[in-house]
Amino acid sequence: MAVSAGKAMKRSGSNPLLEAVLAASAAVSETGRWNQVLGLLAHRFGATAVALHTVGNEIEERGLVAGFQLPPDIWTNYADGWHAQDPWVAGLHRRPAGSGEILIGREVCDWPMLERTDYYHGFCVPHALRSMLAMVVDGRYPAPDGTAAFLSLYRQPGLEEFSHADRRQLQQMHLPLRLALQAHRALADARRHGRVAADALSMVPKPLFVLDPAGRVLHANPLGEALLASERWIGTHAGRLVRLGRLGPEEVAELLRRAAAGLLQTHAVWPGAQAASIVLRWMPVAPHNAVGLAWPHARVLLLVDRPDADQSGRQLLMLARRHGLTPAEIRVLAELAQGARPSEIATRLGVSIHTVRAHLRHLFDKTGCRRQSELVRLASGGLRVPD
Numbered sequence: 001m002a003v004s005a006g007k008a009m010k011r012s013g014s015n016p017l018l019e020a021v022l023a024a025s026a027a028v029s030e031t032g033r034w035n036q037v038l039g040l041l042a043h044r045f046g047a048t049a050v051a052l053h054t055v056g057n058e059i060e061e062r063g064l065v066a067g068f069q070l071p072p073d074i075w076t077n078y079a080d081g082w083h084a085q086d087p088w089v090a091g092l093h094r095r096p097a098g099s100g101e102i103l104i105g106r107e108v109c110d111w112p113m114l115e116r117t118d119y120y121h122g123f124c125v126p127h128a129l130r131s132m133l134a135m136v137v138d139g140r141y142p143a144p145d146g147t148a149a150f151l152s153l154y155r156q157p158g159l160e161e162f163s164h165a166d167r168r169q170l171q172q173m174h175l176p177l178r179l180a181l182q183a184h185r186a187l188a189d190a191r192r193h194g195r196v197a198a199d200a201l202s203m204v205p206k207p208l209f210v211l212d213p214a215g216r217v218l219h220a221n222p223l224g225e226a227l228l229a230s231e232r233w234i235g236t237h238a239g240r241l242v243r244l245g246r247l248g249p250e251e252v253a254e255l256l257r258r259a260a261a262g263l264l265q266t267h268a269v270w271p272g273a274q275a276a277s278i279v280l281r282w283m284p285v286a287p288h289n290a291v292g293l294a295w296p297h298a299r300v301l302l303l304v305d306r307p308d309a310d311q312s313g314r315q316l317l318m319l320a321r322r323h324g325l326t327p328a329e330i331r332v333l334a335e336l337a338q339g340a341r342p343s344e345i346a347t348r349l350g351v352s353i354h355t356v357r358a359h360l361r362h363l364f365d366k367t368g369c370r371r372q373s374e375l376v377r378l379a380s381g382g383l384r385v386p387d
Helices: 016-027 033-045 074-085 087-094 118-124 164-171 174-202 222-230 249-260 290-294 307-323 327-337 342-349 353-367 372-380
Strands: 049-055 063-068 102-104 131-138 148-155 208-211 217-220 234-237 240-244 265-269 278-284 300-305
Touching: 016 033, 016 174, 033 049, 033 063, 033 148, 033 164, 049 074, 074 118, 102 164, 131 164, 131 174, 174 217, 174 290, 174 327, 208 222, 217 222, 222 234, 222 327, 222 342, 240 249, 249 265, 249 278, 249 300, 307 327, 307 353, 307 372, 327 342, 327 353, 327 372, 342 353, 353 372
Parallel strands: none
Antiparallel strands: 049 063, 049 148, 102 131, 131 148, 208 217, 208 300, 234 240, 265 278, 278 300
């Protein structure tokens, strides 16, 4: 005898759908909040398990975004073996579904047919999944050129099936979930672009700075960070670039304005009476290239072309490629080559002394050096270590 789902769920005076909308807004930047969203929806609809997942035409396009009352490896097992045998998915190939459409399991595949499948006995029964209510949150399935995001609610055997009233209630969650999921993916893409761009800039063998129109330093590669930390001819105030040789804030601001407007510029400065000139190369940033995607406010790249810095830059780049050094390890090695102690490196890079020591251990392991003095000589080209 079926038990009412309403009796199976805990009653309270709160509004689970409104709470789920608020939790979805927070989940845009806090991935762990998706589980809270699913828990609230399970409470509202009397579901014993809920999944927010992607379904694509290739296995690598399928994945679990979040799950409630589901084992962590369930979607790996599903994608590897059970997806091809899922009668609900087969039903979608006969009856494609677009964004916002909500399907009740028995409408896609009736129970007598489902219970005769290996999928039901091998996947559904072990996980106590029977009745299903699924919504296409984003995309369309099947789609030859992309993936679809699904919200799937399940009830275990013995509970009543999902109803048309449940479908109407779930429809209220479509737009909030779709917007939250799209924003979540956009933020994840931006963070990924940021990591890729930062890693790429770290391999440039010259000091390089990513600047916004006001001169704020959004990012500096390891050689750029070392330059800011050790040289007096280049200066910042409150995170903004304000001094380059004899150029003061107004001159720097004018060069920035021209570069942000799309003008490539080359400018020579003299760091001191006895020093050779330094060439500054100002380059505008296109909004849709890797740098623009990683730092949306970036408008200018500043490359410091300094003859006496080229050799050390090339040496660090060569060491990074030869020994497989990470960007963080390159930054520590560059600081070390400037004569900084581990405590000073920690302060300059804004990390703990334990992190710096961990990077030093990795540098020792990868390069074969045994002392910090050997690392300094290696960075300067005065010590050769066998590959």
